[in-house]
Amino acid sequence: xxxxxxxxxxxxxxxxxxxxxxxxxxxxxxxxxxxxxxxxxxxxxxxxxxxxxxxxxxxxxxxxxxxxxxxxxxxxxxxxxxxxxxxxxxxxxxxxxxxxxxxxxxxxxxxxxxxxxxxxxxxxxxxxxxxxxxxxxxxxxxxxxxxxxxxxxxxxxxxxxxxxxxxxxxxxxxxxxxxxxxxxxxxxxxxxxxxxxxxxxxxxxxxxxxxxxxxxxxxxxxxxxxxxxxxxxxxxxxxxxxxxxxxxxxxxxxxxxxxxxxxxxxxxxxxxxxxxxxxxxxxxxxxxxxxxxxxxxxxxxxxxxxxxxxxxxxxxxxxxxxxxxxxxxxxxxxxxxxxxxxxxxxxxxxxxxxxxxxxxxxxxxxxxxxxxxxxxxxxxxxxxxxxxxxxxxxxxxxxxxxxxxx
Amino acid sequence: xxxxxxxxxxxxxxxxxxxxxxxxxxxxxxxxxxxxxxxxxxxxxxxxxxxxxxxxxxxxxxxxxxxxxxxxxxxxxxxxxxxxxxxxxxxxxxxxxxxxxxxxxxxxxxxxxxxxxxxxxxxxxxxxxxxxxxxxxxxxxxxxxxxxxxxxxxxxxxxxxxxxxxxxxxxxxxxxxxxxxxxxxxxxxxxxxxxxxxxxxxxxxxxxxxxxxxxxxxxxxxxxxxxxxxxxxxxxxxxxxxxxxxxxxxxxxxxxxxxxxxxxxxxxxxxxxxxxxxxxxxxxxxxxxxxxxxxxxxxxxxxxxxxxxxxxxxxxxxxxxxxxxxxxxxxxxxxxxxxxxxxxxxxxxxxxxxxxxxxxxxxxxxxxxxxxxxxxxxxxxxxxxxxxxxxxxxxxxxxxxxxxxx
Numbered sequence: 001x002x003x004x005x006x007x008x009x010x011x012x013x014x015x016x017x018x019x020x021x022x023x024x025x026x027x028x029x030x031x032x033x034x035x036x037x038x039x040x041x042x043x044x045x046x047x048x049x050x051x052x053x054x055x056x057x058x059x060x061x062x063x064x065x066x067x068x069x070x071x072x073x074x075x076x077x078x079x080x081x082x083x084x085x086x087x088x089x090x091x092x093x094x095x096x097x098x099x100x101x102x103x104x105x106x107x108x109x110x111x112x113x114x115x116x117x118x119x120x121x122x123x124x125x126x127x128x129x130x131x132x133x134x135x136x137x138x139x140x141x142x143x144x145x146x147x148x149x150x151x152x153x154x155x156x157x158x159x160x161x162x163x164x165x166x167x168x169x170x171x172x173x174x175x176x177x178x179x180x181x182x183x184x185x186x187x188x189x190x191x192x193x194x195x196x197x198x199x200x201x202x203x204x205x206x207x208x209x210x211x212x213x214x215x216x217x218x219x220x221x222x223x224x225x226x227x228x229x230x231x232x233x234x235x236x237x238x239x240x241x242x243x244x245x246x247x248x249x250x251x252x253x254x255x256x257x258x259x260x261x262x263x264x265x266x267x268x269x270x271x272x273x274x275x276x277x278x279x280x281x282x283x284x285x286x287x288x289x290x291x292x293x294x295x296x297x298x299x300x301x302x303x304x305x306x307x308x309x310x311x312x313x314x315x316x317x318x319x320x321x322x323x324x325x326x327x328x329x330x331x332x333x334x335x336x337x338x339x340x341x342x343x344x345x346x347x348x349x350x351x352x353x354x355x356x357x358x359x360x361x362x363x364x365x366x367x368x369x370x371x372x373x374x375x376x377x378x379x380x381x382x383x384x385x386x387x388x389x390x391x392x393x394x395x396x397x398x399x400x401x402x403x404x405x406x
Numbered sequence: 407x408x409x410x411x412x413x414x415x416x417x418x419x420x421x422x423x424x425x426x427x428x429x430x431x432x433x434x435x436x437x438x439x440x441x442x443x444x445x446x447x448x449x450x451x452x453x454x455x456x457x458x459x460x461x462x463x464x465x466x467x468x469x470x471x472x473x474x475x476x477x478x479x480x481x482x483x484x485x486x487x488x489x490x491x492x493x494x495x496x497x498x499x500x501x502x503x504x505x506x507x508x509x510x511x512x513x514x515x516x517x518x519x520x521x522x523x524x525x526x527x528x529x530x531x532x533x534x535x536x537x538x539x540x541x542x543x544x545x546x547x548x549x550x551x552x553x554x555x556x557x558x559x560x561x562x563x564x565x566x567x568x569x570x571x572x573x574x575x576x577x578x579x580x581x582x583x584x585x586x587x588x589x590x591x592x593x594x595x596x597x598x599x600x601x602x603x604x605x606x607x608x609x610x611x612x613x614x615x616x617x618x619x620x621x622x623x624x625x626x627x628x629x630x631x632x633x634x635x636x637x638x639x640x641x642x643x644x645x646x647x648x649x650x651x652x653x654x655x656x657x658x659x660x661x662x663x664x665x666x667x668x669x670x671x672x673x674x675x676x677x678x679x680x681x682x683x684x685x686x687x688x689x690x691x692x693x694x695x696x697x698x699x700x701x702x703x704x705x706x707x708x709x710x711x712x713x714x715x716x717x718x719x720x721x722x723x724x725x726x727x728x729x730x731x732x733x734x735x736x737x738x739x740x741x742x743x744x745x746x747x748x749x750x751x752x753x754x755x756x757x758x759x760x761x762x763x764x765x766x767x768x769x770x771x772x773x774x775x776x777x778x779x780x781x782x783x784x785x786x787x788x789x790x791x792x793x794x795x796x797x798x799x800x801x802x803x804x805x806x807x808x809x810x811x812x
Binding site: 398 | 457458459460461487489490491492523524525526632634711712715716718719721723724725726728729731732733738740757760761762799800801803804805806807808
């Protein structure tokens with residue numbers, strides 16, 4: 001491990017400030033709804049966006065602003081997704097223009113993101129009125145307010161930071177994310193912003209992000225619904241002073257590992273706080289014929305509504321694990337599948353060679369009543385592995401989504 | 407329409423008898439658990455089975471017994487799925503042998519199906535003990551008892567019958583099914599048995615079944631979980647006396663239409679009684695570039711947990727419809743999508759050209775509080791259409807599946 005977790009979020013790295021305020025997009029005055037992250041100097045920038053054909057206007061505008069591989073600020077609102085609205089592009093551009101004006105930047109160096117209800121137009125008045133106080137609130141301490149301002153049905157903020165060493169220079173990386181429902185990223189989760197003071201060439205930064213996302217955000221599912229607004233942005237401003245990473249050397253590898261570790265922490269936090277969730281589910285697959293097979297199987301299991309409901313009920317219904325392996329569409333010898341459930345309370349084998357084995361229901365109940373459950377699947381088809389994250393399916397998921405808009 | 411719905415089920419056609427009893431596989435003595443359907447003469451037989459790699463032993467045995475294209479009886483238990491059990495094949499074969507012995511048939515002419523918990527071995531003792539009374543109970547009136555005996559978490563039995571004319575001969579077709587959860591057929595639903603007295607060549611019968619299933623059972627989803635035991639069997643005993651259908655002529659077309667109509671009724675009944683469901687959802691897609699695109703979109707919408715929960719809450723959250731269209735993986739111009747909600751209470755347009763339009767929330771609520779909701783999606787990409795069926799996601803789905811085994 002070439003990295004160490006530390007306190008903080010998107011302002012942990014040198015040269016980044018952030019803020020989060022309530023400007024009035026949401027009616028509830030206790031809920032912040034506008035976040036801003038700024039780098040003190042132009043940063044190399046990379047991002048991945050949803051692959052949903054229905055794309056939020058902010059995704060389109062941010063992708064346009066990223067063509068030159070650099071950015072200085074990210075503006076983000078919660079409450080309205082600015083998706084499927086006739087004036088979406090106009091409003092997304094206006095958010096960038098207002099931010100650029102307040103910070104004396106070029107519009108092209110501002111990235112934009114939105115999260116909330118799909119359909120309605122964003123009212124620009126509260127954003128216009130609030131922009132100067134948002135800019136005035138920018139600080140090193142603003143990371144928590146920013147992380148709070150992007151939350152929707154999230155019950156806790158998600159932010160992490162870590163340090164790592166490139167050459168002999170200590171660098172820092174921090175990030176925040178929001179998730180909850182409509183979480184089955186197919187490039188990135190709903191919204192996540194990562195900042196680092198490492199100097200990394202922007203095209204390599206994009207490659208590093210793609211590498212890390214394949215094993216992290218793309219292995220996360222709360223409900224199988226790929227959002228229209230998935231956005232993961234990383235800004236690298238170089239203020240740590242390391243020798244810039246411009247080729248795939250040891251420093252690049254270290255950087256990718258650090259990025260993957262940060263993304264993994266954010267993903268686990270998103271899964272654990274999935275809409276209505278009471279438990280984090282981690283599905284580990286080993287012995288697969290290929291990484292693709294391992295990933296497909298891990299995601300199929302983590303996505304099964306039946307298994308998710310069984311985990312809510314602490315019911316060791318391993319047949320549903322086998323069922324989800326079988327319909328995953330992967331290449332697998334079902335007679336060579338072993339399954340165990342693990343948690344802080346211990347581990348229990350429930351299926352060997354594709355068939356059930358006797359086990360203590362009492363012990364299984366103890367294991368499955370913990371907050372973090374590992375579903376460990378060992379195949380006999382090869383050596384590839386994968387891990388996916390999800391959560392249980394609960395009454396509260398139904399409650400939250402039965403009347404989300406009101 | 408060349409067919410007329412009538413009363414009855416699997417014994418509506420000439421020469422079929424059925425029975426259903428409680429033999430003791432289930433502890434609850436009020437729940438029947440063993441069903442038998444018999445044709446008075448050898449019938450042409452066709453079937454489709456799950457494409458899940460984890461297959462119930464009964465699917466494998468039935469497929470073996472269908473190689474010659476004929477069968478005379480179907481034996482089916484509920485309670486235990488006979489899947490992922492080390493002695494599954496032995497037990498499935500034993501069920502055929504016991505049935506063959508009681509009815510003086512060849513084992514090879516008996517098909518077998520099981521539904522229930524995956525994993526445990528079936529105890530053969532109650533089946534052995536109950537077989538003679540099951541055979542003795544066979545009658546024309548036995549269709550309802552048989553339909554009840556295959557139910558698991560189903561709350562109502564599902565059986566339909568219709569008549570149609572081949573040449574100048576009136577033929578009859580009847581069927582029953584069980585569903586509830588783990589319903590996303592990828593060949594057939596959990597279990598469905600159809601009988602007809604029409605004379606149809608067995609290879610044409612298989613083609614007719616494949617034709618009908620593509621538009622019916624394969625367009626049904628309760629929870630996206632493809633069962634390990636999906637089985638749809640059709641028996642055609644020829645006792646109506648029609649000129650046998652041996653080529654794809656007008657009579658074949660009529661037969662396929664009748665089969666499709668019966669399958670559609672069974673699918674709608676399965677969707678409406680999906681685990682925990684309070685509403686039947688029907689998603690109609692028109693204007694698609696291809697039938698494949700239309701089907702993929704209809705199934706994506708009907709499978710969205712977010713939309714299903716919104717329908718439970720009678721919330722006209724059409725953004726979730728657009729979202730599910732966008733991630734379906736189909737070829738679609740999202741700027742050309744119109745969406746309406748329809749029910750007995752009327753219809754309401756909620757999205758035009760991919761963007762939201764003003765609508766009365768009160769009227770939408772009235773429409774969405776009915777028992778059958780149609781989600782009507784009009785694309786601008788071509789002329790292909792498709793329909794899929796599903797149900798809402800409710801507290802009861804979570805409750806039922808949180809502790810299914812106990």
